[in-house]
Amino acid sequence: MGLGIFDLSGKVAIVSGAASGMGRATAIALAEHGAKLLLIDLNEEGLKQTQSMIAAAGPRPTIQICDTSDLAMIGKLFAKLDLEMGRIDFLANIAGEGILAKPENITQEQLLTVFQNLVFGRFAMCQEAGRRMLAQGNGSIVNIGSLASNTALGRGHIAYSMAMGAVVQMTRELSTEWARRGVRVNAILPAQVMNPSLEKRIAADPSMEQKWLSGIPRGRLGNPKDIQGLMVLLASDASSWITGTLIPMDGGNLAMNAGGTIGT
């Protein structure tokens, strides 16, 4: 049986953060559905691993080292895209990190670093992709937000939450501005998905895992693969009337208020 409405053949996609976690899982799923890929990350070794995993089953994706908080590097990335691929149909704007620090201690420099990474860099990626998609008359962008886009986490997340809140408003504004001209912009808001930084935090304080699970009715932490179906849907024409949405990928976290009791 063919891929039907989820067939991505003929589409070109950029995936940032493709050396690990949700970026790698997204890249694999898009490739399995026929997309041609330009994969970017800071981590060359990880990018090469993702490239090999995909090339074992299909066409070899192009990889490029790119710091998505560096506007000059983003400019060069899109110049490469124009030269080698000639179009962009889907942007998975995934890369980006926070800095944990208490609100009373965080420095302006730390705040700026987080915003440069999660807000200004992400916006530059949307702008470069968006200009090309507007010229084509179609395209789809997904920004990764977070649980912290909607709710406060405490535990030193002030800069991360402020920035992830901005990612949500960026998504709403861009979708409102660009929908009529065929460009869709959505956000996926994950709760805790296992990755190297969560592993470190659990190793430092084993009670963290239970704390996170107490907010997840589904009863398990996320796995990077949990994002694959959503990414394929949002990259495909099957989602052509879906734009400006904020999709929780959180095992039921957002639906449950803090005083709720998880059913057994």
Ligand SMILES: NC(=O)c1ccc[n+]([C@@H]2O[C@H](COP(=O)([O-])OP(=O)(O)OC[C@H]3O[C@@H](n4cnc5c(N)ncnc54)[C@H](O)[C@@H]3O)[C@@H](O)[C@H]2O)c1
């Ligand atoms: N894992 C979670 O629990 C969770 C929850 C909500 C949101 N998020 C967000 O989702 C995104 C991906 O998370 P993940 O769990 O897949 O993380 P991960 O650590 O597994 O992968 C992140 C990748 O992004 C790359 N990266 C980081 N900064 C970069 C930069 N400036 N330029 C280019 N590449 C860069 C890293 O090298 C790494 O390969 C992040 O923005 C994260 O904040 C994660």
